Amino acid sequence: MGSSTRYDFDTVVDRRGTWCVQWDGVADRFGVDGLLPFTISDMDFETAPQVLSALRSRLDHGVFGYTNWWQDDFRSAIAHWYATRYGTEVDTGQLVYGPSVLSQLSQLLQMWTSRGEGVVVHTPTYDGFRKAVTGLGRELRGVPVGDGAALERELARPDSKVLILCSPHNPTGRVWTEAELGGMASLAARYGVAVISDEIHADFVHEGHTHVPWTRVAGQGRWALITSASKAFNFPALTGSYGLIGDPADRAEYLRRMETAEGLASPAVLSLTAHIAAYRESATWLDALRAYVAGNLALVARRLDEELPELGWRPPQAGYLAWIDLRPSGVDGDEALQRVLVEREKVAVMPGGVYGAEGFVRLNVGCPRAKAEAGVEALIRGVRAVTGGVS
Numbered sequence: 577m578g579s580s581t582r583y584d585f586d587t588v589v590d591r592r593g594t595w596c597v598q599w600d601g602v603a604d605r606f607g608v609d610g611l612l613p614f615t616i617s618d619m620d621f622e623t624a625p626q627v628l629s630a631l632r633s634r635l636d637h638g639v640f641g642y643t644n645w646w647q648d649d650f651r652s653a654i655a656h657w658y659a660t661r662y663g664t665e666v667d668t669g670q671l672v673y674g675p676s677v678l679s680q681l682s683q684l685l686q687m688w689t690s691r692g693e694g695v696v697v698h699t700p701t702y703d704g705f706r707k708a709v710t711g712l713g714r715e716l717r718g719v720p721v722g723d724g725a726a727l728e729r730e731l732a733r734p735d736s737k738v739l740i741l742c743s744p745h746n747p748t749g750r751v752w753t754e755a756e757l758g759g760m761a762s763l764a765a766r767y768g769v770a771v772i773s774d775e776i777h778a779d780f781v782h783e784g785h786t787h788v789p790w791t792r793v794a795g796q797g798r799w800a801l802i803t804s805a806s807k808a809f810n811f812p813a814l815t816g817s818y819g820l821i822g823d824p825a826d827r828a829e830y831l832r833r834m835e836t837a838e839g840l841a842s843p844a845v846l847s848l849t850a851h852i853a854a855y856r857e858s859a860t861w862l863d864a865l866r867a868y869v870a871g872n873l874a875l876v877a878r879r880l881d882e883e884l885p886e887l888g889w890r891p892p893q894a895g896y897l898a899w900i901d902l903r904p905s906g907v908d909g910d911e912a913l914q915r916v917l918v919e920r921e922k923v924a925v926m927p928g929g930v931y932g933a934e935g936f937v938r939l940n941v942g943c944p945r946a947k948a949e950a951g952v953e954a955l956i957r958g959v960r961a962v963t964g965g966v967s
Contacts, residue, residue, distance in 0.1 A: 583861060585621055585868045586944050598940075602924050606914075611924040614951045617746070617897060619810045619942030623850070624861040627809060630853035631846055642842040645673040645818075650848050654818065657855035661779070664789050670820040672830050673843055677776050677817045678704050680802040682712065683833050685738060687826065688770045688798065689714050694736035696727070696769070700899075700931035702746045705774075709740075718932065721750055724759065731767045739764055741773045743790065744781060747899045747931050747938045749892020751785040754793065761793045770798040776817075779808035779862060781894040782870055794822055800830075806847075808862055809854040810942075816847025869896045872941040872948040876900075879949075883956045896942035900955075903935040906963035910934050916961045921954040 591599045598616045603609045622628065651668040658666045674680040681704075689695060691713040697705050699718035709716045717736060719726040730736055741760065744751045752760075764771050773790035781787045790801045804817035821827040835841040854862075873891035876898050880889045886904045907913055910927035917923050928936025939955060941948040959965070 583625075583864045583868075585865065586946070588944050588947070589620060589622060591620060606918055606924045608918055611918060611922055612947070612950060612954075613924040614940045614943075615924050615926050617807070617940065617942075618812055619896065619940075620944065620947065621810055621865065621942070623810045624854060624858035626857035626861065627811065627850050627853045630849050630857075634846060634849045640845055643845040643848065645843040645848060646671075649852055653852040653855040658789065660859070662787060662789055664792060666789075666791060666820060670822065670827060672819045672821055672827060672834070674802075674817045674819065674834060675815050675840060675844075676812075677774055677802050677804055678708055680800075680817055680819050681705070681740070681772060681774065682708050683830055683838075684770075684772050684800050684802075685709065685712055685714060687829055687833070689737045692735070694730070694733055696730045696736055696739045698727075698742065698745060700747055700928065700933040700936070702742055703930050705740055705742070706932075721745060721748055727760070728763055731763050731769050736767070736769055738770045738772060741771060741790070742777075743773050743775050744777045744787065744894035746777055746895070747897055749777075749895045749897060749899060751781055751787060751893040754788045757788055757790065757793045761790075761795055761797065764799075765795060765797040771800075773799070773801045775801055775803040776807045777895050778803065779805070780866060780869075780896065782866060782873075782891070785893045787894070791820060796822075798823055798826065800826075805851045805854040808865075809850065809858060811847075811850050814847040814850050815844045816851065818851075868945075869942060872896070872943070872945055873898060875945065875948060876939065876941060876952045879952045879956065884959060896940060898939040898941055900937050900939060901935065902937060902959055905959050905965075907935050907959060912962045913937075913958055916958045917954065920961070921958050923951060923954040925951070925955060 598613045598618060602611045602613050651671055655666055655668050658664045694715045694717045695709045696717045698721045701718055706716055717730045719730050778787040790799060800819050800821045802819040806812040821830055877889055877891055880887050884905050889900055892899060910929045914927050917925055926938040928934050939951055
C-alpha cells in the first residue's frame, strides 16, 4: 500500500454553498441546518490530482458536444483496472454504460422482473435498493447477511426473480469471499434467479481482504455487474457508471432501453475523462487514501473501545462507513439518540433505521481526521446521554 505522505488528506475543503447534499442538504433529512454531517456516502476529499489534471485539460478544449462512450480509451482503461487491481480479465464486449449505478439497477429490474415479483436483498439494506425495488412495484425480500439458509429459502420461491448483491456490502462493509460468492451463484442458477452485483465499493477494500468480481463466479446464469469509479475517487457529481452484462440478448436490450427509451445515448464527457484518469493514473493516490481512511476507522475503534467497550466494535472490511451496533450499550432505537445528536451535539449521523436496523448508526469517516474525531466524540457523548452514562 502506498504512503499517504505524498498527498494531503488533512486540509479541510469547505463544501458549504456548493449545492452539496451532505453539507447543504442536511436539513432535508434532519430538519436543521448547520449540522456537522457524517451522512451520505461521499467523501470530503478532493479527487485524485491526476483526475483533476485530466478534467482541466478537457475543459481547456472548450467544446462539449455529444460524446461516444464505446471507444477504446474508456474500455481499455476498465480492462487495465480489473487486470491490475483484481487480477481479472474482463470481456470489454460485455460493457454497457449508464448515468448512475441505481439507474442501471432500475433498468435491469424492469427487464428481469414484473410488478409484484420478488427481489432478494441482504439485510441491513442500502436504502437506494429499497427505493428502487419498491418504487417499481416489486416485493423486497430481505435475508440477513451471512444467513445461507434464509437466502436459499427466499431464492427458492417461484416468484423470486432477482438477487441484488451489494459487493462489498453497504452498510456493513462486508467483503464476500470467493466461496461465498460461488455459493450464491450456485443457488441463483439452481432456482433460475438473475443476479445484479453492485460493486461500487469494491475499490475501497482494506488490507487483509480481497474483492472478487462477480464475473469470476457468474457461470452461465443471467447476471450483471454494475459499478463506477465515482465512489472510490469521489466524483459522483460528474455522473456516470458502467456495467458488464453476460447475456448478449440482455445486453442488447439494456442498450436499446438506455439509448432509445431513455434517450441516454450520449454520456457525460467529464465522467469518461475522470474514469480513464482514475483507472490509468491514480492507483497510488487511492492506496494512500485507503490508508488514511483506515487510520480514521482505527481512531473510531480505539475511542469506542475506550469509552464504550461493551460494543466490541471493529472496523469494516471495506469502505469508509463505520456501521456500529449500539444496542449492547442500551440504545434500543433511533429516536432518542437522533434527538440528542441533532439538538445537543449538532451532528448528523445516519440512523440504522434507514437500512432496516434500529439501534445502529452509519458514521461516514471519509473526511479529514479532525472531523472524524469530532464525529466519534459526539456519538460517544450522545450514547451516554440516552443510556444514563456520564457525559
